Amino acid sequence: QKEVEQNSGPLSVPEGAIASLNCTYSDRGSQSFFWYRQYSGKSPELIMSIYSNGDKEDGRFTAQLNKASQYVSLLIRDSQPSDSATYLCAVEIQGAQKLVFGQGTRLTINP
Amino acid sequence: ETGVTQTPRHLVMGMTNKKSLKCEQHLGHNAMYWYKQSAKKPLELMFVYSLEERVENNSVPSRFSPECPNSSHLFLHLHTLQPEDSALYLCASSLAWGLAGGKHEQFFGPGTRLTVL
Numbered sequence: 001q002k003e004v005e006q007n008s009g010p011l012s013v014p015e016g017a018i019a020s021l022n023c024t025y026s027d028r029g030s031q032s033f034f035w036y037r038q039y040s041g042k043s044p045e046l047i048m049s050i051y052s053n054g055d056k057e058d059g060r061f062t063a064q065l066n067k068a069s070q071y072v073s074l075l076i077r078d079s080q081p082s083d084s085a086t087y088l089c090a091v092e093i094q095g096a097q098k099l100v101f102g103q104g105t106r107l108t109i110n111p
Numbered sequence: 112e113t114g115v116t117q118t119p120r121h122l123v124m125g126m127t128n129k130k131s132l133k134c135e136q137h138l139g140h141n142a143m144y145w146y147k148q149s150a151k152k153p154l155e156l157m158f159v160y161s162l163e164e165r166v167e168n169n170s171v172p173s174r175f176s177p178e179c180p181n182s183s184h185l186f187l188h189l190h191t192l193q194p195e196d197s198a199l200y201l202c203a204s205s206l207a208w209g210l211a212g213g214k215h216e217q218f219f220g221p222g223t224r225l226t227v228l
Binding site: 034042043044046049088090098099101102103 | 154221
């Protein structure tokens with residue numbers, strides 16, 4: 001089992017709809033979770049971090065964490081074409097003291 | 112701009128060349144990282160430096176040699192690379208290494224696109 005798993009997509013969402021991106025992880029002791037956005041040809045950009053169970057909202061972005069289910073998600077409301085990118089989930093592996101990244105989900109917002 | 116810069120942005124080198132990648136962070140962070148990103152693969156951590164001391168070497172071949180002269184600068188020296196080493200090399204920094212709860216947020220530079228012929 002991979003340490004961090006994401007559906008590679010592509011995920012196509014119409015403009016204005018909610019995009020839902022999911023990530024599961026294997027290390028039950030993980031405490032820190034991050035979402036990065038990566039445009040084609042660019043480097044990853046940190047957009048959300050979450051450390052506690054529940055929801056964390058920042059503008060149009062909401063991160064959701066469920067440690068019991070080892071599941072973290074990112075919701076993007078009112079999706080815009082500019083949200084089209086690959087979204088990387090990163091999990092801090094307890095003990096290893098490093099971030100492990102998922103393969104990323106490619107999101108396309110269709111006008 | 113994240114406060115992390117990398118040079119060069121693009122590099123083409125032959126298998127017998129020696130070159131170096133440079134990274135500089137202006138964030139006052141204490142930890143710096145080298146990652147490799149190949150097509151259709153997750154980001155691979157290569158090296159971690161904390162307070163100028165190497166704390167992680169993720170089974171990277173010796174043809175990659177890191178150097179961290181101070182907490183703001185990080186180099187990756189390259190020699191006798193193979194075509195499969197062609198990738199995007201990313202530098203990142205964080206406030207600290209080995210501590211959870213926010214201090215591990217990593218900020219990436221723009222990367223160096225490396226092509227080995």
